[in-house]
Amino acid sequence: EFDTERAIMLDQHSRETNEISDILFAMDQNFQEREREAKSDFQSLVDEIRNKDMEEMHGLRHQLTEKFNFYWNAFEQARKNYQENNAERKAAFEELKEKDDKSAQEIDFQMRKLQRISENIAQLKSKMASNAKENEQRNRSIKEERERMLAHLQDLKAEMNKLRDGERAKLTKMTVESNTAIKTMKSKVEKVKNVITMAEMCRRLETEEEKVLPFYASSLTEEEQQDVESAIQEQPYEKLSLIMHEFTSLENFWKRFNKVTLDKLALDKEKQTLVQENTQLRSLLKQYLDGISVNDEILSQVNPLLVVNNRTNVNLNVPVSDPRVRRPVPQTVVEAATHSRQLKLT
Incomplete structure (x- = not known):
């Protein structure tokens, strides 16, 4: 039974397959015929449209050529007018364009530079952060x-x-x-100036002998002079001796000073003697004048004219006759220089 059904189904399948093949063949023939008709219609329509389009295209080309020439001439005229009117603007535009290109290049360069600087800043910031951490302890110690x-x-x-x-x-x-030393030195300078002035004045009053021999000869013997020299050469021990030893260079000065001091003392002594002699002479003169006058007052006093037994009550001790105060007779001394000048004059 299964085989029978299978045979029936196969037979039916083969019949249906043949029918379908016939239908497909018929449809294919039909479609090919329609395609040929459609192609012929399409080709004729295409030729018709092509011819029509070519005619329209020739007409349009002629019109477009005329319009193109018209618009081209108008465009050329407008371009000429534009160039004539905007030549300066074009030059300015070209200049600005060139500047813009340069500015763009400069901006690009500066942007790259800013980028490098930003990168450097970032690196420096990171380095600063690391250095801050490293130097924190150092800063604390500092x-x-x-x-x-x-x-x-x-x-x-x-x-x-x-x-x-x-x-x-x-x-x-x-x-x-x-300041004290300066004042002291000024006073000493004034004193030195006074000394120099007095020395110049004394120099004018010196005699020829003092000018030739300013220092008197020593009155010591040779033995005494040797003793003095040996004492000077010895090393001093006392303080006063040391001070005197330092001022040995002023020996000649002290000689003249001592000589002047002695002369001054002699002159003072002579002046005192002369004053005393003058006083006594004035007293004798008064007594003499009183003696030649006669009145009660004079007679009541000592009178040199009243002589009793060859004696008078007046002290007649005249100092001139006293050899102790008798002045030596002045002797004229002629200096050698003066004598030589007198001889030359004669």
């Missing part, structure tokens, strides 16, 4: 060292102020002493 140095500086400043005050006091003292 800060502590700075505080110690400030404290030490304060100590040094206080000590320096103390030393400055001491030096200021020393400077003040030295200034006062310097």
